[in-house]
Amino acid sequence: MPLAAIGDIIHQSPAGVGAFNVIQLEHAGAIVAGAEALGLPVVLQISENCVRYHGALEPIALASLAVARRSEVPVAVHLDHATDRALVEEAVALGLGSVMYDASALPDEDNVRTTADVAAWCHERGVWVEAELGEVGGKDGVHAPGARTKPHEAVDYVARTGVDALAVAVGTSHAMTTKDAVLDLELVAELRAAVPVPLVLHGSSGVPDDVLRDAVRRGMKKINIATHLNKAFTGAVRDYLAHDERVVDPRKYIKSGRDAVAREVTHLLGVLTG
DSSP: OOOOOOHHHHOSSSSOEEEEEESSSHHHHHHHHHHHHTOEEEEEEEHHHHHHHTTTTHHHHHHHHHHTTTTOOOOOEEEEEOOOHHHHHHHHHHHEEEEOOTTTSSSSHHHHHHHHHHHHHHHTTOHHHHHHHHEOOGGGGOSSTOOOOOHHHHHHHHHOOOSEEEEEEESBBTTOOOOOOOOOOOHHHHHHHOOSSEEEEEOOOOEEEEEHHHHHHEEEEEEOOOOOHHHHHHHHHHHHHHHOOOOOOOHHHHHHHHHHHHHHHHHHHHHHHH
16 A cells, blocks of 8 residues: 555544554554554654664664555554754655654744744655644653643644644653553643644553543544553563563564554554544
C-alpha cells in the first residue's frame, strides 16, 4: 500500500488516531501488525531521542518507511519532538511526510517565530507540521506536570504559526509507567471548540483506557503513545529470559517483545475507536 499522508489519516478518521513511537525495526513491524489486526490506519513516530540512539535518522527512517509501504493498512511515518531544524529538513529529504517541531522550551515569541518559519518551509514541500503549546509534563524533567494550555493562547498560536495540528497540555506527562494521569476533560472540550486544527495528546501512556476514550470523544484526535509499548516489550522479553535462561538466539526473545507490542497496539486502537 502507498505511504499514507498523516493529514489524510487524521481528517478521514471519525475517531482517534493512534501514533506510536518506534525504537527499533521490531517496534515498527509490531505497530503495523497491531493495526492490521483491526484494519485501521496508524502513525509510526520517530523521535529525536530515537535518532540519537541509532546514531542517525536515515537507518531507522528508511526501515520504517519500508515497513509502512508493505503494510495492508494506511501508515504514515512522522518525525516526533524534533528540536533541531536540521533534523526536520533531513526527515523531509528522506521522505517523511510530517514532523512535530518542538520549540516549547523557548520563550513564547521565539517559539512562535521559529515554529512559523519551520511550518512555512515544510508547507512549501507539502509536509504537515505539528507543534506544542503549553509544556507537557515529564519530558527531560523540565516541564511542570500541572501545565495547562489556555484556549485563547492556543488559537493565537495556531494563527501566528500556521501549524496543522497542536499538542496541548491537559494533564498528561511524558514517560509515565502507571495509568493514573488525571485529564482536564472540560479543557479538552474547550480547546476543541476553539482551536481550528486537530488536537494532539502527548504522554498518553499514563492515561487509563476509559479516560483516553473520553478524551477522544471530547475532541482529542492524534494520540501519542510510547512508554506503554516499551513497558510491554521489555516485560515480555524479561519473562521469556526468566523462563529460558539458556536461550542465546535474540530472535526468540525479541519476538516475544514484538508480539506483546502488536497486542497492545491492537488493544489501544480499539480503545481510540470504540
